Amino acid sequence: MIEHVLLVEVFVTLFVIMDPVGTVPIFLSLTAGRSHATAKRAAWQAVAVSFLVITLFALFGQQVLDYLHISLPALQCAGGLLLLLVALELLTGKEEEMTASADANIALVPLGTPLLAGPGAIVATMLFVQQVDDWSSGLSVALGVIAVHLALWAAMRYSLPILRLIREGGVLLVTRIAGLLLSAIAVQLVADAVRAFIAGEG
Structure with a gap:
C-alpha cells in the first residue's frame, strides 16, 4: 500500500525545489532558434538526465560522497557556481556560445x-x-520523484507554443529574465553552502 502522506510530501518538496514553472523561461531561452522537434527532444532528454542523476544519488549518493x-x-x-x-552567459547575451554545441549537451x-x-x-x-523502511515507503518516494519529473516534462514540452508566439524580441526579454532568476538561484545556493560551512556542517 502506498503511503500517501509521504508521496505528497516528496512531490510537494521536489516540486518547490525543482520549480517546473520557473524552469520554463530558462528552457525557452536555451532552445530559442532551434527547431520544434529539437526543443521537444531537449525537453525529454533533460528530464531523463535529471531522473537518472537523482535516482543514482538516491541509491548511491551518500556512499559516493563519503568515499x-x-x-x-x-x-x-x-x-x-556552475549555475552562475x-x-x-544568459545575462550578457553569450547564450549562443553555450547552445552552439550538440543538442544533447543542452539537455545534459x-x-x-x-x-x-x-x-x-x-x-x-x-x-x-x-x-x-519498507517497500511501501520506498514506492511512495519513487512515485513522488516520477510525478515531479512528469510535471517538469509537461512544463517544458507545452511551453514551446509560447516560444513561437513571442518571437525574437520576446525571446531576448525572456532570456534576460531567465538569466536574472538563474543568477539569484545560484547565489542562494552558494550562500546556503557558505552558511552551512560556517555552521560546521561541511
Whole structure:
C-alpha cells in the first residue's frame, strides 16, 4: 500500500525545489532558434538526465560522497557556481556560445543538471530515501520523484507554443529574465553552502 502522506510530501518538496514553472523561461531561452522537434527532444532528454542523476544519488549518493570525502555543502556550492556561469552567459547575451554545441549537451548541462537535478533536489531526495523502511515507503518516494519529473516534462514540452508566439524580441526579454532568476538561484545556493560551512556542517 502506498503511503500517501509521504508521496505528497516528496512531490510537494521536489516540486518547490525543482520549480517546473520557473524552469520554463530558462528552457525557452536555451532552445530559442532551434527547431520544434529539437526543443521537444531537449525537453525529454533533460528530464531523463535529471531522473537518472537523482535516482543514482538516491541509491548511491551518500556512499559516493563519503568515499570522495565531499560534504553536501560542497556539492551545493559547486552546483551554484556552475549555475552562475550559465546565468552570466544568459545575462550578457553569450547564450549562443553555450547552445552552439550538440543538442544533447543542452539537455545534459545546464538543463538536466544542475538546473533540474540540482544540489537541492539531490539532497532532498537523499533525505527522503533515509526515511524508507519498507517497500511501501520506498514506492511512495519513487512515485513522488516520477510525478515531479512528469510535471517538469509537461512544463517544458507545452511551453514551446509560447516560444513561437513571442518571437525574437520576446525571446531576448525572456532570456534576460531567465538569466536574472538563474543568477539569484545560484547565489542562494552558494550562500546556503557558505552558511552551512560556517555552521560546521561541511
